[in-house]
Amino acid sequence: MRYSKYFIPTHKEAPSDAEVISHQLMIRAGMIRKLTSGVYTYLPLCLRSIRKVEDIIREEMNRAGAIEILMPAVQPAELWQESGRWEHYGRELLRFKDRHDREACFGPTHEEVITDLIRKEIHSYKQMPINLYQIQTKFRDEIRPRFGIMRGREFIMKDAYSFDVDEEGANLSYEAMYEAYTRIFDRCGLKFRAVEADTGAIGGSYSHEFMVLAETGEDQIINCTGCDYAANLERAEVKPSETLPESDVQELNPIIEVATPGIKTVEEVADFLSVLPSQLIKSLIFVVDGEEIAVLIRGDHELNEAKLKSLLGAQTVELAFERVVEEITGAPVGFAGPVGLNIRIVADHALKGMRDFVTGGNRKDLHLRNVNMKRDFEVDLFGDLRVITSQDSCPRCGRKIEFGRGIEVGHIFKLGTKYSQALKAVFLNHQGKETPIIMGCYGIGVGRTVAAAIEQNHDKDGIIFPIPIAPFEVIILPLQMHDTGVVETAEKIYTELLDIKVDTLLDDRDERAGVKFNDADLLGIPIRVTVGVKGIKGGQVEIKLRSETESFFVPINNAASSINEKVEALNDSPK
RNA sequence: CGGGGCGUGGCGCAGCCUGGUAGCGCACCUGCUUUGGGAGCAGGGUGUCGGAGGUUCAAAUCCUCUCGCCCCGACCA
Numbered sequence: 001m002r003y004s005k006y007f008i009p010t011h012k013e014a015p016s017d018a019e020v021i022s023h024q025l026m027i028r029a030g031m032i033r034k035l036t037s038g039v040y041t042y043l044p045l046c047l048r049s050i051r052k053v054e055d056i057i058r059e060e061m062n063r064a065g066a067i068e069i070l071m072p073a074v075q076p077a078e079l080w081q082e083s084g085r086w087e088h089y090g091r092e093l094l095r096f097k098d099r100h101d102r103e104a105c106f107g108p109t110h111e112e113v114i115t116d117l118i119r120k121e122i123h124s125y126k127q128m129p130i131n132l133y134q135i136q137t138k139f140r141d142e143i144r145p146r147f148g149i150m151r152g153r154e155f156i157m158k159d160a161y162s163f164d165v166d167e168e169g170a171n172l173s174y175e176a177m178y179e180a181y182t183r184i185f186d187r188c189g190l191k192f193r194a195v196e197a198d199t200g201a202i203g204g205s206y207s208h209e210f211m212v213l214a215e216t217g218e219d220q221i222i223n224c225t226g227c228d229y230a231a232n233l234e235r236a237e238v239k240p241s242e243t244l245p246e247s248d249v250q251e252l253n254p255i256i257e258v259a260t261p262g263i264k265t266v267e268e269v270a271d272f273l274s275v276l277p278s279q280l281i282k283s284l285i286f287v288v289d290g291e292e293i294a295v296l297i298r299g300d301h302e303l304n305e306a307k308l309k310s311l312l313g314a315q316t317v318e319l320a321f322e323r324v325v326e327e328i329t330g331a332p333v334g335f336a337g338p339v340g341l342n343i344r345i346v347a348d349h350a351l352k353g354m355r356d357f358v359t360g361g362n363r364k365d366l367h368l369r370n371v372n373m374k375r376d377f378e379v380d381l382f383g384d385l386r387v388i389t390s391q392d393s394c395p396r397c398g399r400k401i402e403f404g405r406g407i408e409v410g411h412i413f414k415l416g417t418k419y420s421q422a423l424k425a426v427f428l429n430h431q432g433k434e435t436p437i438i439m440g441c442y443g444i445g446v447g448r449t450v451a452a453a454i455e456q457n458h459d460k461d462g463i464i465f466p467i468p469i470a471p472f473e474v475i476i477l478p479l480q481m482h483d484t485g486v487v488e489t490a491e492k493i494y495t496e497l498l499d500i501k502v503d504t505l506l507d508d509r510d511e512r513a514g515v516k517f518n519d520a521d522l523l524g525i526p527i528r529v530t531v532g533v534k535g536i537k538g539g540q541v542e543i544k545l546r547s548e549t550e551s552f553f554v555p556i557n558n559a560a561s562s563i564n565e566k567v568e569a570l571n572d573s574p575k
Numbered sequence: 576c577g578g579g580g581c582g583u584g585g586c587g588c589a590g591c592c593u594g595g596u597a598g599c600g601c602a603c604c605u606g607c608u609u610u611g612g613g614a615g616c617a618g619g620g621u622g623u624c625g626g627a628g629g630u631u632c633a634a635a636u637c638c639u640c641u642c643g644c645c646c647c648g649a650c651c652a
Contacts (some may be wrong), residue, residue, distance in 0.1 A: 012601065012613070013587050017645050037644070143576090143649085264652060282651065295651095303651055319650050334652045360652085387651095479611055514612040521612090532611055542611090 001472070003507040007044050010519055020216050022454040023148030025463050029522050038145025038153030042447070045523065048471035049450045050156060054135055056187045056468065057158050057444060064180040066131040066160050071113045073137060077103035079112040083422045088315060094141045106139040111419045111441060114161045118437065119425035125165045128427070128437070129173055133160030135446065149447040150407065150455075151218070156447050162440040165429060170438040174206075174414055177442045181210050181410050184444070189466025190409075190453055195221050196231040197411065198306045207413040210444075211406025212452035221406045222388060226399030233403075234306045236388040237395040240349035253356055253370040255339075261365040264334025266299040269367055273358060276300070280358045281351065281371070283336040285320040285328055285343075288312050292320060292328055295385065296338055296347035298354070302387040311346065311383040335360040337368060338377040345377065348385040407452040408445070415439040454524075463524025464546050467570040472505040474563055475525040479513045479532040489541065489556055490531040496560035502567055521546070527566055529559070545570075 007030075014024035026032045031046035042050060058068065077095070080086035086093075094106040107113065114132060122128065135158045145153050162173035178194065185192045190212050197209040209232055211221055223230035231237070263272050270277045280299030285292060286308065293312075297303045309317045322333050328343060329336040337359035338345055356370045373379060394401050417436040420426065429435045450469065457464040467473055474497060478490035490506060497504040505525060507516050513532075520528050530542040530551075541559050543566065544551035554562040 009585095011586060015586070016581085016588090019646080034644095144646090146645090266651085284651065286650090297651075301651090305650060317650095319652090322652090325652080332652090336652070477611095482610085512610055512612085512614065514610090514614080517612045519613085530611075534611070 001505050003505055004509050006505070008519075008523070009043070010522060018148065020147045020150065020455065021458055022150060022216075022451045025454055025458060025522070025524075026148055026451065029463060029524070032149055034148075038142060038151070040149050040152055040154075042149075045471040046447075046450065049453075049465070049469050050446055052469045052471075053188060053446050053449050054156075054158070057135065057184055057446070060180045060184045060187070061133050061158070061160060063183075064131070064176045066133045066162075066180075068134060069132050070134050070136060071107070071110050071117075073107050073139075074104055075107050075110075075113055077105065079116055079423075080105060083112050083115075083419060085112070092140045092142065094139050107136075108138055108140040109441075109443070110134070110136075110159055111161070111415070111439075112423065115419045115423045115425050115439070118161075118163055119420075119423055122163060122425070122437065123427055125427055125429050129162065129164045129169050131160055131162040131173060131176075133158060133442075147218075148451060150451045152447070155445060158444040158446055160442040162442070163425075164438045164440075165427065165435070167438060170414060170416075170440055174412065174440050177412050177440065178208060181412060181442070181444070185210055185212070185409065185449075188449060188453065188469050189457075190449075191456060192409070193221065193223065193230050193406065195223070195406070196229075196235050198232060198235045198310075207411060209406075209408045210410035210412075212409050212449075212456055213404060213406050214452065214455045215405055216455055217405035217407040219406050219408055221404050222401050223404065224394035224397060224399055224401050226394060227397040229394050229396040233387060234304060238349070238384050238386055238388050238392055239395045239398070240352070240384070252372050252375060255371060255376065256369040257361060258367050258369055259365055260335075260367045263365075263367075269358065270299065273367070273369070275358060279354075279356075281338070281354070283329075283338055283341075283360055285325045285336060287316075287318050287320050287324065288314045289316055292324065292343050294328075294336070294338060294341055294343055294345045296345060296351055296379070297386055298348065298350045299358075301348065301350060301389070303348075303385060304387045307383070307385050308346070311381070311385065329360070329362045331360065331362050331364050331366070335362060335364060335366060337362050337371070338379075339368060339371060341377070344380045346381040346383060346385070347379040349382055350386065351379070352382065407448065407455060409449045409452050410442075410444045412442045413440060415441055458524070461518070462522035465524040465526055467526040467567065470503075470524065470526050472523075472525045473503040473567050473570075474527045474529060475505045475507060475520050475523070476529045476531060477507050477513075477516045477520060479516065479530065481508070481510045483533055485536050486531050486533060489536055493529060493531070493541065493556070493559050493563075497563060500560065500564055502560075502564055526570055527563060529563060 009030040011028045014028050018024040018027055031043055032040045034040050077086055097103055138157045139154050142153050145151055164170040164173055192210055192212045194208045194210050197207045220233035222236050263269055266277050266280050270280055277299040282297045282299055284295045286295055305317055325333050340362055355372050359368050359371045361368045420436040420439055425437045426434045427437055453469055454463050476490050476494055478486045480486045494504055494506045524546055526546050528544045535541050539556055540553040541556055542551050542553050
C-alpha cells in the first residue's frame, strides 16, 4: 500500500476525552474515530489489524473443529422472553419495535438464536458434538462506555456455541476451546493468563476468562505463586481459616451497649472504641430476589456480591435502600447489627472463630460490644462471601498469591442445560430417550484484543504492534522524494516485498524525514526500512525494528530477503 | 440513575468572573526557501461560541431550559 493513496489521518495531539493510552494512540494513529458514545468507525489501519485477529481466530476455531456461520443481529423479543432474559438482561439490551409494533432487540449475544436454530435442526445424538461460531457486530448498551473500543457499546465479537450429548462431551468441547483460545492469544503475540471467572449475566456453571496482562486493565486478577491457580478477583475463592473451638461459651463476656453518636463507618467505630477493624462485624442489609437478608462480614473484609449471589442461587442481589434498612433495623444506616433481627442471616466463614465482637445496636448512635454468635443471634447460613486479600493464601495449595490487572479479551463458559431447557432444545439419545442438549459458549472481543495489544505494547512514541496483528509488517521510508535514486530504490524494495507477500506500506508522501519517522513510530509497524541518500551511496538501506533502539544496514540487492527473514523471525517468536 | 466537569474553526485551548469588533498553537491552502527525527518566512481560508428562550442599547460572557460529551459513583453503612 502507498501511504499517499491510503487513509491514515494521524494527529499530534489526542482528544482530551481519551483517558487510557490505547484509546489515545488509536485516535492519534488514525485507527478509530468516534461517532457517538461507545460507537466507533474503524479506519483502514484498525480494520487491517482486526482482520488479522479474525484470521487467526478463524484458523484456530476451524482447527478445533468449529464451523463458521453468521446469525442475524436483530432478534425477536419472543425468543428472549422464552429464555427469560427479556426480563433479566436489563437495560443493556437495546430494544426497539419494528413497523408492525413487534418488539425486537439488537443482539448483545446469541444463545437464544443459536439454541433456536439447534432445536429445529438437531434431533439425534448422531448429530453431535457440534460447535458453531460467528464473527459479528454486537450491541450492548453499557452503563458507561469508556476507553475507546475497549468498552464500546457496539463491538465486534467472535462467539461460539458447542452442543454435546453429555457432560463428558461438553467437557471435551470446553477443553478444545480452552486450547484454541490459548493458541489464538499466543499467536496474537499477547502476554495473557487464563483465570477462573464468575459467570455473570450469560449464566452457566463454570468459566475461564482470558486476560491480557496490563496495568490499566479493568479487572483485578490473582494468581498463585506456587501452583497454577489464577482467578478473577470477583471469583477467587477464600480458604476458610482455622476455626476456634466453641466449647468455652460460659466464659463469654456480657453485652455492653456503647453510645456512638454519629459514628458509623468501620474505621470510625474501631477508632472510637480503640479496637481493630477485624473485631467489628459489618451488617449489610440486602434484597435478594425480593427477600431482605442480613449479610455479616468481618469489619476489615470486603463483601463479594458475586459470591453472595451464587451462595444463595439468586437472580438479583441489591443493597437495600436506606428506607428499607431503617424499617428492618429500626435505626438509620450505620447502626445495623444482627442482634434481634428477624430476617435470614448469612455470614462469611471468617466469623466462625470470632468472639466478643462489636456490631451495630439497631438503634441510632448505638453499638454493642462483646456480641457472640449462638448466645446473641443465630446465623442461618455460612459461606465464602468475601473478597480475597493479600493476607490470604492460595485456596488450592496454600502458598502466597499475587495481585495483578488484566483486560478480558476472551471468556469461555460451560452453560449446561440452562438454555436448552428454557428453549426446549432436546435430542433422542442412544436409548431413544428425550434429553436436553449440553451447551457451552465461547466469546472473544476482537476489537478489544487489538486495543489490549496496544495497551500492552507501546512506548512514548506510539504503538509497538506484535507483528501477527500489525496492520502492516513493514514500512518503507524514502527520505528524499526528490532524489530519483532514493525513490527508485524504495520502489524496488516495495515491489519485491509485495511479490513475496510481505505486508508493506510505502510512505511515498513528500514529507520531511522527521514527519515520516514520527508517523512510523506512532503507527507501530514492526519493521522500518529507511531509504536515504546516505545509505544509497554505500549501496545500503537501514532496517530498524520498532521494538528495538538499534538499527542495522543491509545491501539493497538482498534487502527484500533480509527483511523477509526478519518478518518470519518476528512471526515465529511469540512473546 | 446520583455527583462533578466540559461544550468556542478539524485537534488542543484562551476569552466568560467584571457584557462592548471572537483569539492563540497545531492542522489546512498558495508561494519561496528548506529537507536523516513533527522546518522557516510571507500570504490565505476556516466559527450559526452545542441548541432554544430570556435579560440588555448590546450576550461566547448574565439567567432559565434543553441536548451532547467526559470523569467519579451507583456495594462495603
